[in-house]
Amino acid sequence: MLHCKPIGYRMANRSMSRLAQWCSRVFMVEINQKTEPIYFALSSKPGARNSELEALLGSGKLFSVCALCDGRVQSARSHAHLKTALTEKLAPGCDLFDTASFLPDVNNSLIRGFFLRDNSALSSAERVVTQLQQKGSVCVFRYTREENGDYLCSAVTHEPAERERSYYVTPAPAPQHHPSTLNITNSDVFYQLAEAYKVLQECSDIIPESKAVLELVEEQQLESNSSHDKRFPVIVIEGLDATGKTTLTCSLQKALGAVLLKSPPECLAQFRQRFDAEPPLIRRAFYALGNYITAAQIARESSHAPVIVDRYWHSTAAYAIATAVSGREENLPAVGSEIYEWPSDLLRPSLVLLLSVSPEERLRRLTHRGLDKTEEESQLEINHLFRRKVDEAYKRIQNPACMVVDASPSPDHVLQQVLCLIRNKCNL
Ligand SMILES: Nc1ncnc2c1ncn2[C@@H]1O[C@H](COP(=O)(O)OP(=O)(O)O)[C@@H](O)[C@H]1O
Ligand SMILES: Nc1ccn([C@@H]2O[C@H](COP(=O)(O)OP(=O)(O)O)[C@@H](O)[C@H]2O)c(=O)n1
Structure with a gap:
């Protein structure tokens, strides 16, 4: 397996909202623990149709959110705080799924986050995530459905150039190693x-x-x-x-x-x-x-x-x-x-x-x-x-x-x- 430096921190040090940086990555959304996760990527061209992905994205307003900070201790704590904040603040009708992005089979490349599907009466998720974004280093993407059925992903940011840039959401194959195994060494298990x-x-x-x-x-x-x-x-x-x-x-x-x-x-x-x-x-x-x-x-x-x-x-x-x-x-x-x-x-x-x-x-x-x-x-x-x-x-x-x-x-x-x-x- 390949190894890489923790990529999240490198991204965080540059600009958190540069969506292009995420295009080399695969995203995983875990609907529940018993079923296979859904994998997708971001691309400048539309991809093949995928019923699982469409079922996930199908309805409601959709966002993915992750905490990006300098340093692994801050990142780990910010991720935990983000989860607590989302669980407390999201209105009934919002679904919260664990998600992560990674470079397939590359150790240390996993960045954990959350995927939100908002079917709440007042569509409150956007307000909640933008408030969290204002308070700290939170990176937010929005997913929208085009009339022809394609899904597009864009960054939620104040930078106009970034806001206008969007990528197609395309299905990606499951990697050989489950993404959650990629960061175990020296994050979960220590060998020295x-x-x-x-x-x-x-x-x-x-x-x-x-x-x-x-x-x-x-x-x-x-x-x-x-x-x-x-x-x-x-x-x-x-x-x-x-x-x-x-x-x-x-x-x-x-x-x-x-x-x-x-x-x-x-x-x-x-x-x-x-x-x-x-x-x-x-x-x-x-x-x-x-x-x-x-x-x-x-x-x-x-x-x-x-x-x-x-x-x-x-x-x-x-x-x-x-x-x-x-x-x-x-x-x-x-x-x-x-x-x-x-x-x-x-x-x-x-x-x-x-x-x-x-x-x-x-x-x-x-x-x-x-x-x-x-x-x-x-x-x-x-x-x-x-x-x-x-x-x-x-x-x-x-x-x-x-x-x-x-x-x-x-x-x-x-x-x-x-x-x-x-x-x-x-x-x-
Ligand atoms: N061989 C056994 N058969 C039946 N009950 C047992 C046995 N060994 C332990 N227990 C009971 O099971 C419970 C848990 O045992 P304990 O030794 O405290 O487990 P652990 O330390 O692994 O948590 C206790 O109430 C204990 O009395
Ligand atoms: N050597 C150890 C012992 C416990 N643990 C952690 O401690 C928890 C179990 O501790 P416990 O006190 O409930 O266990 P018992 O001694 O009650 O069986 C596990 O959840 C492990 O996460 C560990 O990581 N390493």
Whole structure:
């Protein structure tokens, strides 16, 4: 796959409304998560007819909107703010779809945005988007239907020359790689401490907690360098919420006389809520750094006892990939993709076990437990597609890959099964 510098920022630095710059790109509109997105391009010539595209564009006033800012942190936050503003301000009768533009199969080329179809009584969408445009770096396109059925796209801008220039909307083929996979590296999943570290450095003015997190990372790295002596096995327990990780890790700790650690580590607990409210770029960098703190703790503790770890990099990567990749499981990067590779500088455990229970049993355990779930976990419950993607991503991660354990029997049975595996694989 080709790579490119984040193109959005380059565009933003020039003129946000130069429609010609968007003509090399393909646009994707996601009507819902279960169906294939619709792809179109902008062209100076009319294209072939396409019934799906016409059904999308068919009625109402149509706009696409995206936030373009200098810098990835600002861009990520502006996109999130734009979504909140649109959701709050659009009148009933307006449909809001996720959209993105990209260069087919070119890494880092994706720019996310929204597509609006306005069938509201007062046609209020135009007022809402132009107000948002006045407040910040928001780029708006309008789509209109000609009498002969062709669709044209033009920029909503004060520049007369730009306003008058329009392009035909033409159908485009689906790319080989789903567009939502293009920006995963170093935006959703980080493969080196330095990459995740940089994100929090870039945030430190707007999120003061970032500094404290970075200090903790530095402290732990220094301590671990002086005492790295890995002798005892390190066993990671992974799985969706309520698959029995807490129950099993506590039993394993007792049975093996092991040290129990987790990721994110306890020292980050006070910051978690703050970072959970941020867009994926920042949130995922926070969890990635958590793994490096846990790694430093593992390095120290494994010198004198076996170590059991409740969630580690598999969780960070699998949830991040499943959230980033929209639509169905088939859209995930293929098995063997570099996306599933373990970070080169992160301590590798001896064994990773993935607890697996049926969706029905998991739901029964969640309900029985009756505790608060994170927003993402609640989404899992209602979003079968998302859960399938997390599960599949867990299984595709390699070096080390995880071993799947059937966690539906009784707690004691699961413990005996896992102890047996550990003895076989780790000579304990
Ligand atoms: N093997 C099991 N069989 C039945 N219930 C279980 C089993 N393991 C755990 N549970 C119950 O399921 C719920 C979730 O378990 P927990 O260990 O907290 O999961 P996690 O840490 O993965 O979120 C708890 O109420 C726990 O008592
Ligand atoms: N090592 C980890 C652990 C959790 N996470 C994130 O934290 C969420 C799950 O944490 P949780 O506290 O609900 O999990 P449980 O410990 O309750 O099973 C997931 O949604 C992941 O996004 C992560 O990214 N990396």
